[in-house]
Each structure stands twice: as structure tokens, then as C-alpha cells.
Amino acid sequence: MPKAVRLHEYGGLEVLKTEDVPQPVAAAGQVLVRVKAAGINPGEASIRKGVFKDTWPSSFPSGQGSDFAGVIEAVGEGVSSTQPGAEVIGFTHDRASQAEFVVVPQEQVTPKPANVPWEVAGALFVAGTTAYAAVNAVDVKQGDIVAVSGASGGVGTIAVQLARLRGARVLGIASPERSEWLAAHGAEPVPYGDGLRERLEAAGPIDAFIDTYGQGYVQLAVELGVAPQRINTIIDFGAVKQYGVKSEGNAVAGRAEVLAELAALIADGKLEVPVARVYPLSQVQEAYRELEDRHTLGKIVLMPEEA
Incomplete structure (x- = not known):
């Protein structure tokens, strides 16, 4: 079974677990992506702690994460914008990117330029x-x-x-x-x-x-x-x-076309996304511990062990 970050309650770093989950399946209009890299963000730490539970409540068990980059594993019925094997950058609104696989609507991915590294692409969206x-x-x-x-x-x-x-x-x-x-x-x-x-x-x-x-x-x-x-x-x-x-x-700007514009700037050497450190998915607690110290230069990224 594939692995994903899961939370079963609000709390500190100790509530972050990497668990076996059912294999996601792409429905009509969706794509299944094998995740190569997933960025982490301060807002996710606040949600985990329950800071925003009145505005953005969690339903447990909950996944985590919005940013990802990966390879299209399968496509659902009616998908014409991409195909299996394509390298993409994307995002999810379902708190689900910190995982080995993620399913999203086809309009939430955009092609990854070949010269943009996985860890940079996976950290780009938020x-x-x-x-x-x-x-x-x-x-x-x-x-x-x-x-x-x-x-x-x-x-x-x-x-x-x-x-x-x-x-x-x-x-x-x-x-x-x-x-x-x-x-x-x-x-x-x-x-x-x-x-x-x-x-x-x-x-x-x-x-x-x-x-x-x-x-x-x-x-x-x-x-x-x-x-x-x-x-x-x-x-x-x-x-x-x-x-x-x-x-x-x-x-305001969380759209695939903005993501594509930013990726093109990176590919052209006009924009750099510094990556402070990459952690395996199983070390999600350590990754957020470093993030929450608020002293890193740029981004921290999770990469599934098989990526």
C-alpha cells in the first residue's frame, strides 16, 4: 500500500504520522500523480495545531500538504490535457500532497520544464x-x-x-x-x-x-x-x-497558469527557489521541526523514499 502523511487529531509534531493508505484512483477529469517532491509550509503547521480550526476545520484522519511535483501515473475518463508518463507541477486543495500518490483535477497540474529540479518544482505552488x-x-x-x-x-x-x-x-x-x-x-x-x-x-x-x-x-x-x-x-x-x-x-493567485509562469522563469534562470533541505517522507516530523524554527533560507521539501 502507498504511504501518506496522516493526522488523527490536532496537536504538535507528535501527531504527524506516515501511514499506509488505500491506493488513490483517478475519476473522470482527474489525474493520478506519483509524487516526486512535496513542499511544506508554515500554514500547514498552524492548521495542524488547530490555530485555524474555526475557519479551516480538519476532518480526521486528515492528510496534509498542497504543493507537489511528480509523474502522471494514470488519467481518468475525459482527460485530454496530459497523459501517463508526463512530468508535472501541481497542487491540491484536499490536504493530500505529502504522500506517494495524489489525485487532482487535470486543471491543477501544468508541465514541469525539464531543467527544473524535482525538489524546486515540488516547493513552488504555495x-x-x-x-x-x-x-x-x-x-x-x-x-x-x-x-x-x-x-x-x-x-x-x-x-x-x-x-x-x-x-x-x-x-x-x-x-x-x-x-x-x-x-x-x-x-x-x-x-x-x-x-x-x-x-x-x-x-x-x-x-x-x-x-x-x-x-x-x-x-x-x-x-x-x-x-x-x-x-x-x-x-x-x-x-x-x-x-x-x-x-x-x-x-488569489493559486492557479495552474501562474504556476506555469513561475516555472518558466525558473527554467529561464530568472527566478531561484532556494531549497534549504530535503527530507524523506518518513521524517515529516523532523522536516516540520526545522520549518517551525523559522530560520531556514527558502523551502523545505519532502520526497517519498522511492522517488
Whole structure:
């Protein structure tokens, strides 16, 4: 029997299990994908802990994960957009990607460019489409000064690069250890911590602010004079209500055509998705332990042992 990550209750890392599950079967309009790589995301940890159970409740036993890349194993009746053996990048809305197999509607996969590595492709959907939506939300334009908090995280690293591709001057707020990576990707590193406000003020009037970290960055952006319509947070929903800023993310841009656009940028060498570490599916607890420390550069990825 194939294996998949399963949760039987809300809780800490200890509730994450890798268990045998029935073999999924593609129904009409669906494709069955043998998963080669599946990214993990902070939102999944919050859902597991029950933080969002009133908004996005879980039914147990529950699977986990949205991102994946893999090979089409079988197609259901009426599928014409792909065929068995095709390499694809995709997403699921059923919390099911952290597994050896996943079934999704055919419109939720797009071809994987040959030169995009599996671990990069499997980590792309949530972080990539969230960053894409955030950059669009604050209307980044040529010559803008754009600040990005959490600039070395999964979403932040991509947002930095997408803003640079639009011709913006990007201030990347992160730990000093990430300065080299940020500078190499066209951003101006700005260390977080004491004196951050003064460092940002010295960099010039900020036109737009993308918050991927929370913990007061929206308030800081407002205090720096950034217009609320040019502030976007993907995490601080209390600040959205308080200050009237935007909160656009994966729900806005989570489409196969956006995924294809981002994959093409990677294939062309215009976008990098840094992968901090790859874990086997059986080490899902260890993978989330590292993720929840919030100190990684880029993404953490699960790969089924037989991938």
C-alpha cells in the first residue's frame, strides 16, 4: 500500500504520522500523480495545531500538504490535457500532497520544464503563488522602493526576486546571515532587530511593503508612511482589520497558469527557489521541526523514499 502523511487529531509534531493508505484512483477529469517532491509550509503547521480550526476545520484522519511535483501515473475518463508518463507541477486543495500518490483535477497540474529540479518544482505552488499575489497587490513598478520582511523565507525569497524583475529597488529584511544571498539576488540587505526603523528610513521613502513575517511589520510600514493600499501581509490578519491593508496571497493567485509562469522563469534562470533541505517522507516530523524554527533560507521539501 502507498504511504501518506496522516493526522488523527490536532496537536504538535507528535501527531504527524506516515501511514499506509488505500491506493488513490483517478475519476473522470482527474489525474493520478506519483509524487516526486512535496513542499511544506508554515500554514500547514498552524492548521495542524488547530490555530485555524474555526475557519479551516480538519476532518480526521486528515492528510496534509498542497504543493507537489511528480509523474502522471494514470488519467481518468475525459482527460485530454496530459497523459501517463508526463512530468508535472501541481497542487491540491484536499490536504493530500505529502504522500506517494495524489489525485487532482487535470486543471491543477501544468508541465514541469525539464531543467527544473524535482525538489524546486515540488516547493513552488504555495510560496510562489503567494509571492506573486503579494507583489501584484502592492503594484510594484519600475523605480519603486519595496521593503520585504522575512525576505529569506520561502515566500520572501521569491517576492524579492519578482519585485526586482519589475525594476524595483528591494530592501530585504532578514538576519545578517542572509545578507550574502539577498545581495546576490539584487536586494539590499537590511538586518532586523534594534534600529530597523532608522535603517529603513535611511534607505529612502518606501513606496510599498510586503510583510511575510508578522509581529508588527505592518504597523512599522504604516509608521514609515507607506499607503495602506500598498502594504500587503500574508500573515498578520489582525493588522488587516486595524489598518486596512491588503492580505492577498495563494487564494488569489493559486492557479495552474501562474504556476506555469513561475516555472518558466525558473527554467529561464530568472527566478531561484532556494531549497534549504530535503527530507524523506518518513521524517515529516523532523522536516516540520526545522520549518517551525523559522530560520531556514527558502523551502523545505519532502520526497517519498522511492522517488
